[in-house]
Amino acid sequence: MSRYNGKALRRARLDLGVSQASLALIAGVEQTQVSQWERGTEPTGRNLVKLVDALRHVAAKAGRRAESYDITMFYGGA
Numbered sequence: 768m769s770r771y772n773g774k775a776l777r778r779a780r781l782d783l784g785v786s787q788a789s790l791a792l793i794a795g796v797e798q799t800q801v802s803q804w805e806r807g808t809e810p811t812g813r814n815l816v817k818l819v820d821a822l823r824h825v826a827a828k829a830g831r832r833a834e835s836y837d838i839t840m841f842y843g844g845a
Contacts, residue, residue: 769842771809776818776841780805783825794821 780790780801787805791798794817801818804810810818815838823833 771807772841773805773807776801777805779822779836779840783822783829783831785825790818790821790825793824794818 780787785793787801788798791801794801794814796814796817800810800814804818809815819836819838822836826836827833
């Protein structure tokens, strides 16, 4: 099983041009949670779903392919 990669979350967030605080607001979580996830604490269950939904929302608003943001992007390579 692949390990969670918080750096992938940070790259995705920066690529979308959104702050941790904004992503947290959209996801319905605290900014500190987004920070912890980017440092390697794995979001689980409902929070993982909230995170992916928030990234897809931001991507869609930015005119990007929302479906390219999914759970698998956070697992695997560094």
